Amino acid sequence: MNCARRLSLQLGRAALTSALAPCARYAWADAVAANAAGATADDTPPLAYFLRGVGPAAKPVLHLGWALTAICCFVCIVIAVMLGIALFRRRQRQDPRALTAGGGMRFVYVGGTISTVALLGIAVYMLIVLAQVADPPREPALTVTVTAYDWWWKVDYGDGDQHFTTANEMHIPTGVPVLVMLKSADVIHAFWVPQLSGKTQTIPGVVNRQWIQADKPGIYRGQCTQYCGVQHAHMAFEVYAQPQAEYERWCAAQQRSAPAPTAAQAARGSKLFEERCAGCHAVRGSKAAGVQAPDLTHVMSRRLLAAGTLVNTPENLMNWIEHVQQIKPGTLMPDMKLSSAEARDLSAYLATLR
Known part of the structure; x- marks a missing residue:
């Protein structure tokens, strides 16, 4: 009996810890986000998607998550209660009705029936949610193509003369649906903006579709x-939802080519960039036209570097260039061996790419 009591106490502590863990985790995440530079919308951490959804593509999934969590908690509570009853009210060993139709089998019948009905209900609800988020409520106002690479995101806007490319960040106007065409350049990835939409895989040779909307x-x-x-864990990106006028100004700025450097130091840095970096990177308005790495035409206008790994500052950018394999081991970009003078010249040139 003492063993049974100790076991029940341990189970009670475990259940209490499990119940409080999500609250503690979110409180910790909120504290981290509040202290971090450039927190997400409303200063909420990314994992707060369980509590907040911003847009019609996210809210049905949010409500489904709440329902599934409630069901899982209910099941865990029922199991814990039944286990407690079993520990303190065990059948007598000589009971001839054990596991018979008149004894313990009633629990099997009732439990099996309830489980079957619950699972069918969950399946129907999931299909309803899937239908709700399959297509946008109206014609998308914008189409963006996102291509996943190991380990960064290429984002293409527009066609012809209006075409431009960014990396690891997407800008969208608020209040309208945006169609996202998803591709992969290498292996299977998954595109997920938890506060705006569910997950969609990017598969080599296949173009998948998803829509998002920020209210x-x-x-x-x-x-x-x-x-x-x-480096799967270091493959993040950001979606910037902006009012229409602000979004249009951003597009106009991104469509402009990089200006030719006028200062002597920046001009030397431009020449060095074309010699050492142009095979992979592109800068519109220069001879650099690489396609295997992020377009750097307006790199200094971005908030983060290396798919969300570093905050974008001149110091972090040069540290990334010279020590990329220490910061993000395994990425395809090699460490660049630069002298002090070359590093200053290249930094001066990159500072012009805004």
Whole structure:
């Protein structure tokens, strides 16, 4: 009996810890987000998607998550109660009705029936949610193509003369649906902006579709959720939801080519960039036209570097260039060996790319 009591106490502590863990986790995440530079929309952490959804593509999934969580908690409570009853009210060993139709089998019948009905109900609800988020409520106002690479995101806007490319960040106008065409350049990845939408895989040779909509301005963090290699955890991106006028100004700025450097130091840095970096990177308005790495035409206008790994500052940018394999081991970019003078020249040139 003492063993049974100790076991029940341990189970009670475990249940209490499990119940309080999500609250503690969110409180910790909120504290981290409040202290971090450039927090997400409304200063909420990315994992607060369980509590908040911003847009018609996210809210049905949010409500489904609440329902599934409630069911799982209810099941865990029922199991804990039944286990407690079993520990303190055990059958007598000589009971001839054990596991018979008149004894314990009633629990099997009732439990099996309830489980079957619950699972069918969950399946129907999930299909309803899937139908709700399959297509946008009206014609998308914007189409964006996102291509996943190991381990970063390429984002293409527009066609012809209006075409431009960014990396690891997406800008969208608020209040309208945006169609996202998803591709992969190497392996299977998964595109997920938890506060705006569910997950959709990017598969080599296949073009998948997803739509997102932000009902209010903010910065919403996204993440690859399909394991894709050693730096899978460092494959993040950001979605900037902006009022229409602000979004149009951003587009106009991004469509402009990089200006030719006028200062001597920046001009030397431009020449060095074309010699050492142009094979992979592109800068519109220069001879650099690489396609295997992020377009750097307006790199200094971005908030983060290396798919969300570093805050974008001149110091972090040069540290990334010279020590990329220490910061993000396994990425395709090699460490660049630069002298002090070369580093200053290259930094001066990159500072012009705004």
